[in-house]
Amino acid sequence: LNGDTMKAVHYPTAHTDGDTVVHFVAADVVHMGDIYFNGLYPFIDTGSGGSTRGMVAAVDAVLAQIGDDTKVIPGHGPLSNKAELTAYRDMIETVADRIQAGIAEGKTLEQVQADAPTAEWDETTGGGFIKPDVWVRMIYEDLSR
Numbered sequence: 711l712n713g714d715t716m717k718a719v720h721y722p723t724a725h726t727d728g729d730t731v732v733h734f735v736a737a738d739v740v741h742m743g744d745i746y747f748n749g750l751y752p753f754i755d756t757g758s759g760g761s762t763r764g765m766v767a768a769v770d771a772v773l774a775q776i777g778d779d780t781k782v783i784p785g786h787g788p789l790s791n792k793a794e795l796t797a798y799r800d801m802i803e804t805v806a807d808r809i810q811a812g813i814a815e816g817k818t819l820e821q822v823q824a825d826a827p828t829a830e831w832d833e834t835t836g837g838g839f840i841k842p843d844v845w846v847r848m849i850y851e852d853l854s855r
Contacts, residue, residue, distance in 0.1 A: 713736070714734050714735060714736040714737055715734075715735040715736065716732055716733065716734055716735070717732070717733040717735060718730050718731070718732050718733075719731050719733070719771075721745065721764070721767070721768035721771065722759065722764065723759055723760060723761045723763075723764030723767075724745045724760060724761070724764045724765050724767070724768035725743070725744040725745050725752065725753070725754060725755060725760050725765065725785075726744075726755045726758040726759050726760045727758060727759025727760065728758070728759070729743055729744065729745050729760075729768065730743065731743065731745065731768070731772055733775065733776075737781075738776075738777065738779060738780050738781065739780065739781045739782075739783065740772060740775075740776055740780055740781070740782055740783065741783040742772065742782060742783060742784050742785060742795075743785045744785035744786070745765060745768050745769065745772075745785065746769070746782065746784035746785055746786075746787075746790070746795060746798060747784060747785060747786040747787055747798075747838070747840075748782075748784040748786065748787030748788055748790045748794060748798065749787045749788065749834065749835060749838070750786055750787055750835060750837075750838030750839075750840065751828070751831075751835055751836060751838060751840040751841075751842065751844075751845040752765065752802070752840065752845075753839075753840055753848075754848055754849070754852060756848070756851065756852050756855075761852055762802065762806045762848075762849050762852045762853060763806065765802055766799060766802055766803050766806070769795060769798065769799040769802075770799065772795070773792065773795060773796060773799065776792055776795075777792065778791070778792050778793070779791075779792075780792055782794070782795050786838070801831055801835070805827050805828050805831075805845075805846075805849060806849055806853065808825070808827035809822055809827055809846060809849050809850050809853055810853050812825060812827070812850075813850065813853055813854055819846075819847055819850050819851075822846060822850055823843050823846050823847070823850075826842075827846060828842045828845065828846060
């Protein structure tokens with residue numbers, strides 16, 4: 711398109727089962743769609759095939775393909791970069807691991823929410839339309855299946 715090569719890659723089981731990331735190669739720009747919510751807790755649509763671990767896997771795959779100077783366009787939030795996308799990925803995995811540990815201990819959703827597995831990100835990331843308790847519930851229900 712306009713002399714640039716575009717790569718479109720489908721990442722199943724991320725935000726939904728129909729996510730595609732588009733990489734504009736010469737421009738060094740990647741559009742993540744709803745796999746990436748910059749500065750917000752993401753919506754993982756498990757009812758449409760999305761999954762927490764699939765989100766991490768999709769971001770891992772993209773991170774392996776981009777450079778430090780790549781411009782990253784999220785589905786929600788401001789223009790980003792590899793460092794911020796890496797921090798987003800690490801946040802999702804850390805919260806998911808904490809919730810998974812609570813599930814393994816036999817904790818209820820309410821007990822896991824009371825453990826505040828998102829506390830260190832709530833001030834910077836919890837102000838969007840997905841509030842911390844809702845996001846914990848979303849992950850808990852996904853990982854409990």
